[in-house]
Amino acid sequence: MPSEPAFPRIYLDHAATAPLLPEAREAWLEGMAIWANPSSPHAEGRGARAALEEARARVRAVLGWDGEVIFTSGASEALALAITRGKLALGAVSPTEHDAVLRHAGEVPRLPVDACGRVDPAGAAVPGLVAVQQVNSETGVIQMLDAVAEAVHAAGGMLLADCAQGAGKLVLPDAGVADMIVLSAHKFGGPVGVGALLVRDWSLLHPTGGQERGYRPGTENLPGVLAMAAALEAAPAWTGEAARLRGLLDKSIVDAGGEIVAAEAARLFSIGGYRMPGRSAAAQLIRFDAMGIAVSAGSACSSGSLRTSHVLDAMGYPRPSEVIRVSIGRETSEADILSFVAAWREIAGGGVNA
Numbered sequence: 001m002p003s004e005p006a007f008p009r010i011y012l013d014h015a016a017t018a019p020l021l022p023e024a025r026e027a028w029l030e031g032m033a034i035w036a037n038p039s040s041p042h043a044e045g046r047g048a049r050a051a052l053e054e055a056r057a058r059v060r061a062v063l064g065w066d067g068e069v070i071f072t073s074g075a076s077e078a079l080a081l082a083i084t085r086g087k088l089a090l091g092a093v094s095p096t097e098h099d100a101v102l103r104h105a106g107e108v109p110r111l112p113v114d115a116c117g118r119v120d121p122a123g124a125a126v127p128g129l130v131a132v133q134q135v136n137s138e139t140g141v142i143q144m145l146d147a148v149a150e151a152v153h154a155a156g157g158m159l160l161a162d163c164a165q166g167a168g169k170l171v172l173p174d175a176g177v178a179d180m181i182v183l184s185a186h187k188f189g190g191p192v193g194v195g196a197l198l199v200r201d202w203s204l205l206h207p208t209g210g211q212e213r214g215y216r217p218g219t220e221n222l223p224g225v226l227a228m229a230a231a232l233e234a235a236p237a238w239t240g241e242a243a244r245l246r247g248l249l250d251k252s253i254v255d256a257g258g259e260i261v262a263a264e265a266a267r268l269f270s271i272g273g274y275r276m277p278g279r280s281a282a283a284q285l286i287r288f289d290a291m292g293i294a295v296s297a298g299s300a301c302s303s304g305s306l307r308t309s310h311v312l313d314a315m316g317y318p319r320p321s322e323v324i325r326v327s328i329g330r331e332t333s334e335a336d337i338l339s340f341v342a343a344w345r346e347i348a349g350g351g352v353n354a
Helices: 020-034 043-063 077-087 099-106 145-155 222-255 281-290 310-315 332-346
Strands: 068-072 088-094 130-132 157-161 180-184 196-198 271-275 323-327
Touching: 020 068, 020 310, 043 068, 043 222, 068 077, 068 145, 077 130, 077 157, 077 180, 077 196, 088 099, 145 157, 145 310, 222 271, 222 332, 281 323
Parallel strands: 088 130, 130 157, 157 180
Antiparallel strands: 068 196, 180 196, 271 323
8 A cells, every 4th residue: 555645745736626525525425325327217216316306406506507407527528518519610719728628629710818818808709609718727817708708699609618617616607698618526626527518508409319318328427416516515615715825825926036827817716827937847846746745737637748838828928838836725724825835935946947
């Protein structure tokens, strides 16, 4: 068995995945006791179906969504479903979208963005499906979705909002703003392997057959769905403290000679992108990890390669190779932030390492 670390580690990569909330764990265990297939017609299957539909209603209620909910294996599947099965073809995407969107985009036009990565609503008037994140997963920048949606709808298009980072933290756009919304449970304290595609109405998608009213084949993940609903219901309690800690982090980084990415933009309270001049992100990650601190460079799905961030490139950000992402969660303490800042100062003082 792997040995325990000799010192307590500090986890500051909650945007990649967050620890499972106790409420979600309890709901997941309850779901495991309801082991019947929700699509089976017998009494056991009907009982599982009732639990699934109750969870669907809870998700709609906590999110304030009056459209439909399709449960998926996560945000990547939900995005693929929206893009490949939508009645409107993909017409444009933000260049700062997650790789799960860009892998489907091909030569589809990229929307114009400013130096903070914010989409120019005037350029979003596209008569097709337009994909824009609510919150950027690398910088925390919050998009002006109301204005973007107004331009998209005026052109006869539909807005697909990737809310994987915003769900459980921010109020999500309603069905009058976003035609489809994507979320992923493990970003807000639910389990890995479950998410949802929120759809204004069924007419926006081509059915595929199978479960989820014929729009997503495969046996429903009832334990995961129950845990996701529980995590969403438990989510709103931590925002104030997170905002205070991120404010402390921002100030401390600037005081230590670092730079905040997109400092002038509205940003999610739990995510920050920071540049350490003269130190590559790869070198920083190695040093922070050796010092017992988990952070990342870029989004988790692409940071394993440590390639230059396409998000920062699209923003025209200078020296993107020196930027890391710090993302805090409910478990993060002020002591964690101060320890990170102390480690930052030590690494930054070690000289140039490109």
